[in-house]
Amino acid sequence: MAEMRDRLLRVIPGGAHTYSRGFDVYPSNAPDVMVRGKGCRAWSADDREFVDLAMALASVGIGYAEEAIDEAAIAQIRNGNTASRPSLVELQAAERFVDLVGPVDMVKFTKNGSTAVTAAIKLARAHTGRIKVARCRQHPFFSYDDWFIGSTALKKGIPDAVIENTLMFDFNDLDSLAALVESNPDEIACVVMEPMTVLSPAGLPTADSGPFPLVCRGDIGPGKRTFLHDVQAFCQAHGIVFVLDEMLTGFRWDLGGAQGMLGLEPDISTFGKAMANGFSVACVAGKREVMEHGSIEFSGRERVFLLSTTHGAEMCGLGAFLETVDFSIEHDVTGALWSIGERLVKLVRSKAAAHGLDQHVLAGGQACRPGIMVLDREGRPCDQLRSLMMQEMIAHGVLFGALNPCYRLDEEAFEVISTALDHALPVIDQGLANGVDGLLQGEPVKPVFRQYN
Template identity: 55%
Template sequence: MSDSYQQRLLNVIPGGAHTYSRGFDQFPSNAPDILERAEGAYTFDVDGRRYLDYGMALRSVGIGYAEPEVNAAAAKYMGFGNNLTRPSLIELEAAELFVQAIPSVDMVKFTKNGSTAVSAAVKLARAATGRELIARCVDHPFFSFDDWFIGSTNIPKGVPQPVIDQTKIFSYNQIETLEALIDRYPNDIACVVLEASTLAHPGPSRDVDGETFLHDVQRLCKKHGIVFVLDEMITGFRWAEQGAQDYYGISPDLCTFGKAMANGFSVAAVGGKRELMQLGSIELEGQERVFLLSTTHGAEMSGLGAFVATYRFMQQHDVIPHYWSYGDRLIGLLNQVAEKQGVVSVFQAGGVPCSPFYMFRDCSQASSAELRTLFMQEMFKEGVMMPWIALCYRMGQDELELTETAVSKAFSMVARAMSTGVDGLLQGPVVKPVFRTFN
């Protein structure tokens, strides 16, 4: 493929893509610069080459690309005008469905991306508590593009120092790190923000048998009047139909959803307890107002129609049980092939089966971007795109077999690199982390 697409992208889009995870520096040099379309579990480049796609649009597609039922629902509401001057019927239906679906939610506000949803939850927490500080989990990679989060990463350029100082960090599965923050800043922390799970299930509770770290967080927040914000952008509609909060038996004060909730259409949500959500309302006479979310396209009818159709499809087709089953088989397959090819010392697949992960380590057990790049490069040669692992309902036995063939060939090259190094095997530069201070 011509390099002209990459140059054209960089010429008109900062970074060449609208999400840094899609950037050229996240992929090996033989990855397609640009894609044209997708269907089911596959994407296609402009030359017509097909790739089994384990990226699934940054996890936003859960059923499959261009799913007919979902597309038909979106098209229906586009035909109804798509965006109206007053609330639409599908807006009400989607809101009532979401409130019915998620146990902790009494009210919901829709928006178009996860960043604005999580930032809205932070704003509500500050308004409710009168406090300024935010405690966010350092082990979870991304909550928002807004200053309160980015300022606490290693890319703080452009963020005022007072804003940077307002966000503090704690560690997942280490409740004492959150306790230490609360002890250091008593009566100053407005909210705790974390995901329910990423690479593994939450560990056991320190205090109560049969419970988890998440229950400890919940208790600590309640004890100190801190708003418990659970980010379910990834876990929502993947761990369980009612969210990871239902799977783990917790009840956050506020929660945020997005990604797979509308099978690739732009829908995200912030929801939670009525007393918090109503701070952003207008009907309570004399109440000081919180300007919560005001998005022209937040209630776009096509996206909300897609959400309703996606959720109904999940209920009717056992989509989430399929994630767990396929993911469990995939983890086993990857580790078995790694053992067979002699690369198990540098490769590991694991995680929660509905959302697996893989990683490469070097001889010192540090994360190896070189081996990961080589692996992805060889997978692309076999028609498999695996920058990470996101599953969809349209992945089945054929896709497992294609994956096994590709992985076997890729691991043979990894085994070779273990002896000789990656020099001469990599066709281009090593992929870089998204969060880095310098390009």
């Protein structure tokens, strides 16, 4: 298999089309090349079968190769897959999306989340006449474009003038945002953040407690005033466009997004990932007054060139999106994701406790897409132990790194995960006691956002 990795690295910079699919973010026993997936399972080129808990960077929410969705995509392929003018499925998808997500009046589709979030920045700049962007420091990724990557450790190739225009505030710290506005008066065009990653927004009390509390569906209701509502109100007061990135929460929390569940009304929001169950569909959407900067029917108005790509509305993806929505409604997919994720977290917690590791292997966060932390003896996140855990889970048939549940995660898969945990956790215990030398084969996994290889 090392041969396939070499072939990848020879012809593709990074050896994959996403850095978080790279060989350096997986342990050495991870499969180098995947061949196919079905439901919650995936098969590698070296003929191994895995229960997939990564689910293609959380872009597949229902399951791989879900028949009704594939058929809907194929039907659009048979219709020609593209057209010389807007297609019928493009109109239907836009109307459906606007109906689904309450605060949204208009939507523009694209193939990747990065282009959607960058389009949101452009709209905010056009709307406010301001340049600077305030992005949440704790949220790991918004776009491959320079405005975002310039605010990470990877600044090479990005002009200083671009880097200077992206500022950072802290999650659950409105003062940090206020300080940015004070030192950059009337210069900040927009605030960009996710509703929640591993940290839940202040003001959202959960039934669970402990160092990594689990947020369940029942914890969330529109009546609760959270940090996100404070940010929204702050933005309104200062003429700043509030951009909510729902790439990961959208189509997992609810079909109306986290914004629907929390009762938020962002000016612009962005969606992608699971919205078409793995087909390439993302979008920027929002209030008419902001989105209309990209419109063409107002004669004499200065134009904003908003997302214009040959394949942005590819028909197979939009057919898959429409069927993903129908399927999700019919099967209450988002409801299932909350409960499947909760069960996963409880499994990890009970196994960790049974192996005496409840202070070191922690699962929690949003139940529909939970997180896992592996901590060292001092209670700090530890890449070496995390790598060891990934290695052992992979060795026992679980493609692991995240805990991304899909609707098709079945009983048999839970059995595989449970057995894999029983094998992996004693090895973590040994690693904690004596270090990972002799246990970890190859290099520990590395973070994507590091300056040097």
